[in-house]
């Protein structure tokens with residue numbers, strides 16, 4: 052099955068590259084090293100005793116960050132939280148929890164054990180997210196490694212290899228081998244040789260060979276990296292058959308598989324021991340008594356001297372006057388909450404779109420994946436359920452919670468199904484990867500963020516076009532929204548960042564607003 | 578504490594009395610076990626006191642006539658509205674109404690009565706003079722001042738969010754609404770929207786309709 056890349060195939064590829072030389076020149080300018088960054092240290096002044104009432108709308112991560120920091124400095128903080136819980140999109144689902152989906156409330160009946168949970172919202176913390184990690188350290192939240200990419204997990208695509216699953220490592224080893232073969236050939240091609248010195252070409256070629264495990268002749272002929280067909284320990288290992296390049300190219304999953312270890316999801320990733328909401332309880336250990344639950348904000352009025360909030364609590368209308376207000380209520384909900392924000396503010400609030408991420412999980416009666424050499428990580432599929440996440444925690448215990456669907460970008464598909472249709476869809480999708488999945492799982496939970504009460508969305512979407520990035524107009528709207536209103540009202544949350552869907556952004560947005568408050572307070576006191 | 582426990586929860590967890598005690602004990606726990614829920618979700622989508630939320634595309638409910646409100650809730654519940662696979666907004670409302678009992682609908686209608694109506698901002702730009710001409714054929718049912726006619730089953734229009742009226746006229750045009758065999762009232766609108774011809778006609782008539790409001 053040795054399918055060498057034909058000459059025409061790689062010549063086509065060369066034509067597609069075009070500007071290799073240009074790319075090299077541009078690269079020469081990249082001699083800047085990013086400055087070493089570290090968690091922000093906030094040097095906030097304590098308040099004027101007559102102006103220390105702070106109201107925080109929403110007990111999301113950013114709201115709690117503000118409550119924690121300002122309470123430390125002597126401000127009198129009150130958090131109004133509409134839901135029965137704090138944390139918003141930091142949601143860990145475990146025994147007894149209510150999943151407050153509008154029209155489809157669910158109660159979780161997972162076994163009541165510490166490792167029997169899943170993170171339905173935020174789940175991974177990259178090591179570069181220093182500010183959220185800083186709070187984990189400060190609040191005593193224990194962390195453990197989160198396994199994201201798992202080479203033993205599966206890849207399954209109906210269009211590839213008759214829909215048969217293969218291991219991630221088979222997909223990526225073969226893919227890399229073929230890609231390396233193309234690159235090696237490209238490098239020996241005269242025109243491309245030009246921009247490289249002999250030493251450079253040699254260094255590049257040896258990396259390419261190593262990248263793809265090429266043979267002497269620069270051909271990819273399969274690799275032991277994809278695992279053994281048999282033997283390998285006490286007997287000689289037998290190499291697995293190569294999978295034809297053409298077959299791999301039938302699947303679009305290469306995009307995910309080859310980038311799973313890059314960017315924000317690059318190793319090392321972490322998770323709090325016991326669930327992401329340990330971060331929330333870490334904050335609540337300090338500011339828990341400051342939170343009013345089921346307090347639904349009804350109106351926000353920014354005044355010259357402060358902010359007036361009207362909210363509903365226990366069926367009664369209440370009012371609260373504060374000197375300053377920090378607000379992490381999602382903008383798409385704030386549009387419907389009576390307010391007197393300036394018109395350009397209202398326009399910006401309406402501009403932001405809401406995401407529709409969706410997750411679903413089951414309790415597994417046994418950790419059947421561990422018998423298949425899978426410990427943590429993700430199996431990828433082209434089915435609508437897209438991903439199966441095996442828990443990084445609770446290894447070798449008798450049971451675990453397995454995530455059977457995670458659609459970050461197109462969650463409306465499952466959101467619009469009934470609960471029973473959702474569950475059936477996940478079971479039949481998962482069966483393509485684990486034929487006995489259905490018999491091994493129970494107690495399904497689905498979390499459709501677009502329908503979750505007091506949330507109605509996943510992360511803010513600022514850009515209308517992901518290919519062109521932020522437009523100038525979008526940047527202006529963003530600047531409008533993050534500017535304080537009257538130095539009294541501060542919008543916060545990952546929605547007020549250029550990198551939504553990360554806790555780091557929620558925390559950094561809170562910290563940024565705190566520095567704005569501080570500048571104002573210092574000026575006011577001077 | 579909410580006074581209504583939904584049918585689903587009753588079925589699963591029996592009497593609510595036990596559950597309520599948990600809800601108070603949640604200082605450090607992120608969530609107490611088996612929190613009760615009720616069906617009063619309306620404001621999350623329809624905004625403060627049901628004044629409408631354009632970002633969610635959920636219209637004003639405050640001040641809505643009881644007969645129209647009940648009919649629409651039952652229409653959504655029975656998938657007479659919100660059935661078309663491309664009607665994302667109708668589907669969202671359908672999922673809400675799907676689980677409502679008659680008892681719950683009564684409770685909610687009583688609750689909505691306590692909300693104060695506030696006139697919405699205008700968001701639709703249209704030619705009112707052209708709109709007035711178009712409206713001539715609508716007045717027979719919705720009345721000259723667009724205040725509605727219960728006897729015919731035609732709702733008031735003047736007080737509604739303009740963007741919502743536009744959307745519904747589009748929905749009647751696209752077959753998202755008024756095509757279900759049980760939608761006897763909506764069916765009447767399907768022929769009416771044809772007179773509006775296009776988006777411009779829709780915008781013109783809507784900007785005229787909302788100008789009839791006496792705020």
Ligand SMILES: Cc1cc2nc3c(=O)[nH]c(=O)nc-3n(C[C@H](O)[C@H](O)[C@H](O)COP(=O)(O)OP(=O)(O)OC[C@H]3O[C@@H](n4cnc5c(N)ncnc54)[C@H](O)[C@@H]3O)c2cc1C
Pocket residue numbers: 108109110111112113114131132133134136137138139140141171172173174175176346347348349379380381384388408409410500504505506508509510543544545546551552553554555556557
């Ligand atoms: C599916 C998913 C996956 C994610 N994955 C990751 C990840 O792996 N790593 C990571 O770091 N981040 C991840 N995130 C992002 C992370 O969860 C968010 O960035 C962060 O939690 C946002 O916090 P926030 O403070 O902006 O507010 P939110 O969590 O949005 O909180 C808003 C709060 O406002 C409250 N509220 C709403 N209306 C009212 C009202 N009328 N009155 C009072 N209160 C109200 C809500 O109940 C809520 O508590 C993920 C999110 C989702 C949904």
